[in-house]
Amino acid sequence: MEEGKTQAAVLMVPLPCQSHLNQLLQLSGVIASCGIPVHYTGTATHNRQARLRSHGLKPNNATIKFHDLPTPPIDAPAPNPHAEDKTPMHLASATTAYAGLREQIGLLAQELSRKTVRLVVVYDRMGTEAVRDAVSVPNAESYSFNCLSAFNLFLILWEAMGKPFELRDAALFQKLPSVRDFMSEGALYFSASENIPEREGDIHNTIRLIDEAYIRLMSREEISGGKKQWAIRSSTAFNLERESSSHGCLRWLDQQATGSVIYVSFGTTTSLRDEEYAEIARGLEMSEQRFIWVVREADRADIFAGGSEVRRIELPEGFEERVRERGIIVRGWAPQMEILGHPSTGGFMSHCGWNSCLESLTAGVPMAAWPMHSDQPINATFVTEVLGIGLWVREWGRRLEVVGAAAVEDAVVRLMASEEGKVMRRRAAEVGATLRKSMEEGGESCMEIERFISHITR
Template identity: 60%
Template sequence: MKPAQVSVVMLPLPAQSHLNQLLQLSAHIASAGLPVHFLGSATHNRQAQLRFGHGLEPKSTFHQMIHFHDLPTPPIAAVDPDPNAPDKLPVHMSAATSAYLSLRGPVAELVLEMSLNTTRVVVIYDRLMIEVIRDAVSIPNAEFYGFNCISVFSLFLVLWEAMGKPFEVEGELKKVTSVKEFLSEGLVNFIASKSELFDGRAGDIHNTSRLIEGPYMDLLSRQEISGGKKQWAIRPSISPRSTEGGGSRHTCLDWLDKQAPRSVIYVSFGTTTSFSDEEAMEFAIGLEQSKQKFVWVLRDADKADIFAGGEARKIGLPKGFEEKVKENGLVLRYWVPQKEILAHKSIGGFMSHCGWNSCYESIAAGVPVAAWPIHSDQPMNALFLTEVLKIGFTVGKWEERKEMVKAERIKNVVERLMASEEGDEMRRRAQVLSAAIVESTAADGGESGREFDEFISHISR
């Protein structure tokens, strides 16, 4: 039997935003006719499928082309997120990442086995998981590509500074005198070290579009930063639901159908942040006083194992709040399909933690942002949205992030975004940018589509 030409292996970091990005890329590559093998623990493979496109249909073409490998990992320590911690870094998630380090041997064995029956094994690994592929790099017909889940704007600035600022930069980049204004020195060194660990990689894939990050892709591609490695900007624009149909529609979309265009603010802070009851109370009062329509996702952060037993924490709200605001707003206490919500015609603003996935989804949907970064790369992403693209504004100064945000500020922020000429202008800019992104990702010749086709041709050569 003639061996397969190429098989693709995906190795994600076990956190929702990273799982989602690599599974989206898996679906995109599968749509080009290449078999994809998605590696992880049984828990995180299940999580990725459950939340992908609001449920990956078991009989879909994508599911047939994506092969999930449940690899054995040690038990994940059950550490609950701490809503009262002054620093919101999701340290409770480190247990899952540590457990994945044990996959070094199993990943190498699987890649070796696949290499015997295929001309080339293409391994795409989350760049924060590079240690896990160390034993696989010696396999002769295996080729490795780092996948970057944060904005190229953020990654370039971190690497540029860590490498001693080897050349001058222009424009908005000059405003960032040091990334350590936003990121801890430890985090800067951690991100930078992942590029130095494996010089044998064939290139890097970035979850973005050149339309919005082209200048930073060019800077990242310079020899001083990338070491001459090929850089691809590939942001998948497909999902099983939009492509194949079927499945249930989320109930919040029915409520949104009844609202006026661009009249609702969507409020969500991702899957790694927990608010205290006191913070939620201030938030609730501010939203009510703004008199604006809203959809508020109010749920505790994901645990390292989202399927672990125990009752989920219900974050406290003022007595009778949900009944009082039911005409104007929805409070959702569970995971929701954010991409579908942001794309709804009634959504006119997004109050966000500015994780990169949320940033890009808001840009693609043409929705301006009230930026409230919490940790990690989020303050850099907020800077990109507000100072470079100018489709949002920050809720407060980064150095004041540990201070309690009062209801009055929440009220003012919502009114500024949803009921002011400034907010209207941001909406116009965001919608122009969204239209350009749609055009760039068109299957019949858009720039992003061409870059993806070039990548597929490269790995299938």
């Protein structure tokens, strides 16, 4: 090693959407806790967002240096709750603007490269343009980070590349919606391997125990050019200090019976119409089950912009008063990992974003699947059809229909108060215990992290 240089340093380049920011911040914590310098870069606005919403979890002995780059001009329209297509197009301008950081990220990479033998650039697969200069630094070694499941990304690439080989699970794949049903041609190309810079390999935010078959398929020459594939589930793979125990919903959970509460949340990118919120409210009331419901508007590109135009969701008159003995409404950010990990939580009604799926699986909580857009219908199929620990609130083919109160009630009751739900809860508990064990010292997931660290410091 050259005098005064580290063996390796890592430059993290996330996409400016909450789940992407969060996943790469958690991965940063894993790597930094192994004693490797990590540099997390983005606009000042989105770095602040990542730190604010880190669930109050901090990796022990981990040091992450944040690099706040000047924020490029961003058109930040309000979410449109009336759009039939729930794809969050109001965030498109922010992700596109990130490509404008290419030169600044390249200059930062050059600066960091002079202080280390190997600069490891980890970049969000959906934000490749921002790292075109950084990955060409002479001593840089790059890895694309996949925020989807390997199951999901493989299907996208397999279809985008013209289905270059036959798949064994033909019956399952016949049930899946075509990728082209929920991703534009541009998005398909954006995900294809030929649009990804030359790289050492791919990192998947997943766990081999549930995704091994598709990680293997991802490594095929036709899909990734035979690149190395790593499965690193980071959010529960290291010791954490918890600081959010004072949140009111957690104190409320402490007073509920084991497995008696369904958690309802549709993520940070989905905007629903008032009538859709009204139907969910009536369905939860009719179910007579205990619940925590996160009621919030979708994120804007700048969550700190505020202003009087920020929408407040109105629920049916008298609803909150009628259900206050068995339900709690959270209007804002909720500590989702702690809610799912609480023993009183017995089910999760979700949009099926992959991070939410993984958090639910790891906690051992079954899901009522209500996919809204993008990768979510494939995730929902994976949870319900492949893993068998979830049920559909509404199938993807009926996505343009308003889900009525009766359908919401039916899904909640089936998951929380039926024999079918009991079977799913047992199965989910078994899967969760297995996944958590794999993340303990000596477990497969923990060893995968060790293998990756050994590889980048070789």
